[in-house]
Amino acid sequence: MKYLSELTPAEILVLTKENVTHQELLKITFIDLLLKQVLKIFEVSRQPHIRQQIRVYKYVAIGPNFNSYTSLNHERIFLSVFEKDNSIEILFRNLVKIGYQKSRTLSDLKNDIITTPELQKCFSQNIFQKLFYGYSLTKYGIELKRKVKDEIQNLGNELSSLNDIENQKAIELIKIIGANIFILINVDYELLQQIDTDLGIAINKNHSVDGGTGCSGCGSGFDDFSSSFDSGCGGDSGCSGCSGCGGCGGD
Numbered sequence: 001m002k003y004l005s006e007l008t009p010a011e012i013l014v015l016t017k018e019n020v021t022h023q024e025l026l027k028i029t030f031i032d033l034l035l036k037q038v039l040k041i042f043e044v045s046r047q048p049h050i051r052q053q054i055r056v057y058k059y060v061a062i063g064p065n066f067n068s069y070t071s072l073n074h075e076r077i078f079l080s081v082f083e084k085d086n087s088i089e090i091l092f093r094n095l096v097k098i099g100y101q102k103s104r105t106l107s108d109l110k111n112d113i114i115t116t117p118e119l120q121k122c123f124s125q126n127i128f129q130k131l132f133y134g135y136s137l138t139k140y141g142i143e144l145k146r147k148v149k150d151e152i153q154n155l156g157n158e159l160s161s162l163n164d165i166e167n168q169k170a171i172e173l174i175k176i177i178g179a180n181i182f183i184l185i186n187v188d189y190e191l192l193q194q195i196d197t198d199l200g201i202a203i204n205k206n207h208s209v210d211g212g213t214g215c216s217g218c219g220s221g222f223d224d225f226s227s228s229f230d231s232g233c234g235g236d237s238g239c240s241g242c243s244g245c246g247g248c249g250g251d
Contacts, residue, residue: 022106027229032179037063058092073112156184
């Protein structure tokens with residue numbers, strides 16, 4: 001698990017997948033920060049008016065590992081807004097919008113990722129590629145890509161062979177590789193959902209949220225996160241720029 005534990009999911013996707021999308025990179029980066037407990041998400045139920053139904057709002061705040069975590073440029077897209085005020089709580093849907101705004105375009109985001117300390121030796125750019133955000137794999141990059149893909153295949157096969165959805169080995173694996181679990185080949189989605197539930201219980205034994213649900217970091221479900229990023233705020237949709245602080249907007 002050398003590479004899956006050292007590289008972020010976004011780095012692995014850019015290295016191994018030719019047609020990775022803007023949504024994929026943002027989505028998996030956010031979930032990885034949740035699983036690493038750099039950020040946390042929780043739900044608050046509110047009734048705007050006595051005649052209105054109670055609504056559930058998803059908020060994001062810093063997690064227990066926020067202050068000790070060394071972030072990369074593509075992760076700071078989500079983290080920088082919390083640096084000025086660690087107590088800030090942002091509506092999840094607004095943080096998605098902020099992510100799209102700060103990452104600008106897919107080309108800009110990928111350029112941030114290929115220049116990380118782990119990947120900078122993997123890619124080269126000539127003058128024209130720099131102008132048009134293109135890049136080529138170096139010999140080192142080709143070899144690292146092969147090694148990473150082999151590790152993905154092998155670890156995916158190992159995880160898919162686990163029949164007990166409460167198997168502690170699978171839970172410990174996710175703690176080590178974070179959201180890279182989504183990249184593994186042949187992984188069982190139902191197994192992944194159950195492991196997330198078990199992992200969330202373990203994480204939150206001593207971390208409840210006043211007024212909320214005590215959500216685990218991914219307790220709202222992976223499908224919820226996926227749909228929010230896919231339908232949230234695309235790069236050209238003209239987000240409003242709302243910071244999402246406090247009572248800004250509903251979910």
